[in-house]
Amino acid sequence: xxxxxxxxxxxxxxxxxxxxxxxxxxxxxxxxxxxxxxxxxxxxxxxxxxxxxxxxxxxxxxxxxxxxxxxxxxxxxxxxxxxxxxxxxxxxxxxxxxxxx
Amino acid sequence: xxxxxxxxxxxxxxxxxxxxxxxxxxxxxxxxxxxxxxxxxxxxxxxxxxxxxxxxxxxxxxxxxxxxxxxxxxxxxxxxxxxxxxxxxxxxxxxxxxxxxxxxxxxxxxxxxxxxxxxxxxxxxxxxxxxxxxxxxxxxxxxxxxxxxxxxxxxxxxxxxxxxxxxxxxxxxxxxxxxxxxxxxxxxxxxxxxxxxxxxxxxxxxxxxxxxxxxxxxxxxxxxxxxxxxxxxxxxxxxxxxxxxxxxxxxxxxxxxxxxxxxxxxxxxxxxxxxxxxxxxxxxxxxxxxxxxxxxxxxxxxxxxxxxxxxxxxxxxxxxxxxxxxxxxxxxxxxxxxxxxxxxxxxxxxxxxxxxxxxxxxxxxxxxxxxxxxxxxxxxxxxxxxxxxxxxxxxxxxxxxxxxxxxxxxxxxxxxxxxxxxxxxxxxxxxxxxxxxxxxxxxxxxxxxxxxxxxxxxxxxxxxxxxxxxxxxxxxxxxxxxxxxxxxxxxxxxxxxxxxxxxxxxxxxxxxxxxxxxxxxxxxxxxxxxxxxxxxxxxxxxxxxxxxxxxxxxxxxxxxxxxxxxxxxxxx
Numbered sequence: 001x002x003x004x005x006x007x008x009x010x011x012x013x014x015x016x017x018x019x020x021x022x023x024x025x026x027x028x029x030x031x032x033x034x035x036x037x038x039x040x041x042x043x044x045x046x047x048x049x050x051x052x053x054x055x056x057x058x059x060x061x062x063x064x065x066x067x068x069x070x071x072x073x074x075x076x077x078x079x080x081x082x083x084x085x086x087x088x089x090x091x092x093x094x095x096x097x098x099x100x101x
Numbered sequence: 102x103x104x105x106x107x108x109x110x111x112x113x114x115x116x117x118x119x120x121x122x123x124x125x126x127x128x129x130x131x132x133x134x135x136x137x138x139x140x141x142x143x144x145x146x147x148x149x150x151x152x153x154x155x156x157x158x159x160x161x162x163x164x165x166x167x168x169x170x171x172x173x174x175x176x177x178x179x180x181x182x183x184x185x186x187x188x189x190x191x192x193x194x195x196x197x198x199x200x201x202x203x204x205x206x207x208x209x210x211x212x213x214x215x216x217x218x219x220x221x222x223x224x225x226x227x228x229x230x231x232x233x234x235x236x237x238x239x240x241x242x243x244x245x246x247x248x249x250x251x252x253x254x255x256x257x258x259x260x261x262x263x264x265x266x267x268x269x270x271x272x273x274x275x276x277x278x279x280x281x282x283x284x285x286x287x288x289x290x291x292x293x294x295x296x297x298x299x300x301x302x303x304x305x306x307x308x309x310x311x312x313x314x315x316x317x318x319x320x321x322x323x324x325x326x327x328x329x330x331x332x333x334x335x336x337x338x339x340x341x342x343x344x345x346x347x348x349x350x351x352x353x354x355x356x357x358x359x360x361x362x363x364x365x366x367x368x369x370x371x372x373x374x375x376x377x378x379x380x381x382x383x384x385x386x387x388x389x390x391x392x393x394x395x396x397x398x399x400x401x402x403x404x405x406x407x408x409x410x411x412x413x414x415x416x417x418x419x420x421x422x423x424x425x426x427x428x429x430x431x432x433x434x435x436x437x438x439x440x441x442x443x444x445x446x447x448x449x450x451x452x453x454x455x456x457x458x459x460x461x462x463x464x465x466x467x468x469x470x471x472x473x474x475x476x477x478x479x480x481x482x483x484x485x486x487x488x489x490x491x492x493x494x495x496x497x498x499x500x501x502x503x504x505x506x507x508x509x510x511x512x513x514x515x516x517x518x519x520x521x522x523x524x525x526x527x528x529x530x531x532x533x534x535x536x537x538x539x540x541x542x543x544x545x546x547x548x549x550x551x552x553x554x555x556x557x558x559x560x561x562x563x564x565x566x567x568x569x570x571x572x573x574x575x576x577x578x579x580x581x582x583x584x585x586x587x588x589x590x591x592x593x594x595x596x597x598x599x600x601x602x603x604x605x606x607x608x609x610x611x612x613x614x615x616x617x618x619x620x621x622x623x624x625x626x627x628x629x630x631x632x633x634x635x636x637x638x639x640x641x642x643x644x645x646x647x648x649x650x651x652x653x654x655x656x657x658x659x660x661x662x663x664x665x666x667x668x669x670x671x672x673x
Contacts (some may be wrong), residue, residue: 092394
């Protein structure tokens with residue numbers, strides 16, 4: 001899975017491309033670690049528009065991100081959720097945890 | 102680098118042999134000589150050289166044959182063979198390498214080149230031997246892992262006890278994607294004979310996922326057996342996962358309580374596919390989409406364990422499955438799909454549905470394995486007011502001890518806050534269960550105390566009208582009102598005591614309950630219960646009377662004493 005990071009005005013967007021599954025663990029963690037430690041950042045937006053596959057491991061990774069972000073007083077939002085991604089998030093009722101744009 | 106090698110020199114020409122021996126010895130190595138291919142083969146096995154210098158043209162057996170035979174010998178050590186070919190004979194060269202030679206030298210042999218090649222071969226030999234060592238180590242790890250896997254399987258089987266799943270009303274199947282399944286199915290009955298069913302799907306699959314679901318079974322079985330409500334169990338399961346598992350690990354689950362006696366189903370779905378209730382004609386009468394976050398994410402207080410309640414008089418089947426089922430792919434990568442699952446079930450009569458679906462899944466997969474754990478469970482449902490089968494006291498083998506009267510008394514007062522929160526009946530009966538000779542009677546006592554408690558709470562304190570339940574749409578209304586009034590209750594309490602007594606030489610359990618309400622018209626309730634059912638045993642006060650020796654209401658009906666005979670239990 002590829003991750004592109006762009007930053008503007010205290011918000012960081014992590015744009016994910018490809019399969020978001022167990023194998024993406026290191027990549028994802030590595031990407032957000034830097035973001036979490038950045039004091040200027042207040043919101044982390046995870047752009048899932050380019051993700052074609054999302055499983056429960058990915059949901060777990062999002063939960064971890066939320067936890068780390070909350071500890072650093074940052075918010076997490078999910079954006080561009082389509083197709084399978086939107087479906088999986090809906091069944092898991094993740095809208096109760098995340099701001100889904 | 103300055104290893105002393107044993108080199109096997111193979112040549113039929115004397116001058117070549119002498120030359121080669123001199124070269125090899127000058128390099129600081131030892132020599133063994135063979136004059137033909139056969140000798141080479143024999144000496145190779147007898148002397149175990151580290152390297153072979155092999156001529157091509159020889160009597161008895163030529164160099165190609167000898168090389169190929171030597172290379173074919175069993176043994177883990179790699180021994181390089183350098184072919185000695187006549188000048189610029191490409192065919193010899195190619196044939197040599199084909200036969201298994203690792204390199205070649207053209208005659209006349211050049212000492213410098215020979216030395217360089219020997220050193221190169223030594224380097225490769227060292228690499229080969231490291232590789233062989235690593236392979237051995239890998240094999241050892243593999244054996245160890247295999248043994249651990251077997252033990253894991255053994256433990257898993259014991260922990261995820263399947264006895265409750267042997268229920269006559271259930272069909273279930275799990276197809277794990279790997280050795281260990283992250284999906285779990287469990288079933289057990291409460292002392293009141295309510296069937297609890299759970300289908301759980303942990304993050305990921307394999308051993309780490311299976312480890313996530315293991316704690317669930319203990320909680321599910323022990324709380325069900327004690328008679329806790331589905332909501333209490335769901336709450337505790339969430340708490341357990343949340344506190345035991347690392348963040349990011351959660352368990353999607355559907356929990357169901359089926360009360361055949363009252364014709365009521367409770368369903369809680371957090372993160373699994375829609376649960377379905379299908380009637381005899383294949384129509385979906387009711388379905389329950391995932392409305393909650395999976396277990397293990399929210400903390401107690403944030404988490405909502407309340408199931409949806411559905412009352413239904415007609416028979417049908419409840420179907421639960423994990424997402425592995427609808428996502429199962431065929432050879433072309435097409436998913437089975439939820440619609441297809443529903444159509445498959447609806448296409449045949451109820452008794453054939455489960456097998457028909459298994460067949461369809463098998464065909465869809467085309468003999469391959471699904472990439473995710475697949476699990477499914479089907480529960481037959483039919484309202485049966487006489488479903489008190491489990492309420493017969495069952496004597497444990499070899500025990501008819503009765504204990505002495507006056508030996509114990511248990512009293513509890515439950516205040517307003519506790520009434521709203523606690524699963525009172527199982528908590529109290531848990532105490533009784535500790536008394537050995539009481540265990541045989543737990544089931545009927547549970548039913549009696551539950552009914553008394555429900556009457557005291559619903560009628561005595563909340564002033565609900567149970568007649569509402571039998572009207573069309575009345576059941577949901579009743580449940581809503583009950584929920585509202587319980588939340589609003591600001592002053593109410595229930596007292597309960599259980600005591601073993603002896604009357605007329607008979608051992609009896611005296612059950613006493615009193616609520617702080619104004620009382621209810623118990624005789625009127627009794628009449629309605631009889632009028633409403635062909636079998637009066639199913640409900641309320643009539644049920645209590647059928648299980649006990651004597652029922653006596655006092656005062657305005659807010660106080661009741663029930664005498665239950667401990668005189669003998671039916672053999673189990």
